[in-house]
Amino acid sequence: MIKNFFKKAISITLCIVMILSLVGYSNYPKKSVLKFRPDGTFKIIQFTDLHLSPKSDSKTIELMNSILDSEKPDLVILTGDNVDGRYCNSSQAVKCISDISKPIESRKIHWAVTLGNHDTEHDGIERAEMMRLYSNYKYNVGKVGDYNILIKKSNGIGAAFNLYMIDSGSYNLGGYGYIKQEQVSWYLKTALKLKILYHKLPSIMFFHIPLQEYKNVSKTLNIIGECNENECVQSANTGMFHALVKMNDVxxxxxxxxxxxxxxxxxxxxxxxxxxxxxxxxxxxxxxERGARVFLLNEKNPSEFKTWIKIYKNIR
Structure with missing residues (x-):
């Protein structure tokens, strides 16, 4: 009986090792520290298009401070054009990144970043190097390139939700950047790995430049919120949306x-x-008026998240 027990234990261990080898476990986020609160909730703030540069005044940072204090998120996501590289040299861009980090780091909130078309436009910093600058901060949970972030269950055992962070590029084909075919392949492989490990793991995907499919939805009457300009979409369609429909996790x-x-x-x-x-x-x-998007996840029903816009009322 004891021998059978050890045989089963060894067999299970070998299976786990094989699965972890198959999914490339070492490629998962370096700081797997996020988990749902004891009450089963998890809040995310999305800041986008900060456009910080040496000519920026303090209002954008004031907004970040105010919203972080009022919403008290578990995670902050920055979705590109955080730095306006058109008006920065490399040292100024580094200073802007430091300014962006302070409201988040000082509150010990975890955060992650993806880049836009302006972040590295003329400031002399490569995209990979800029991502390394961000990832060096203590509470930043991102990494260079495309990556995913797991949010653990409230008991700390297993994952309950996933976030994909994709670089939609800068400029290509005479237009804006686009998600490359190899990035779509990365997503498909990562989604398959997560299904092997967790069976069903609902996800949200963040990047900067809209998919071409955004033009389809804005032509309908079925939108909530403001649509005040024509969408400046990616210059090519390499099938990311088709991949999302196929995998059915995002x-x-x-x-x-x-x-x-x-x-x-x-x-x-x-x-x-x-x-x-x-x-x-x-x-x-x-x-x-400027603001942010808020997401509220519920561990009991993670596929049905709530989201709304938070407007900052500037008193000046």
């Missing part, structure tokens, strides 16, 4: 880039949405 895609849009809609069962432009030095229509 429940929502959220971007930035178009400063006057903050709507959400749904296509083939997947929410396509925008954050709310955060930076005061980003273009916008007159009197367009």
């Amino acid at each position: 429940k929502g895609v959220f971007v930035g880039h178009d400063h006057n849009n903050d709507y959400i809609s749904k296509l083939n069962g997947i929410i396509l949405g925008y954050g709310r432009c955060t930076g005061y030095d980003a273009y916008s229509k007159n009197n367009y």
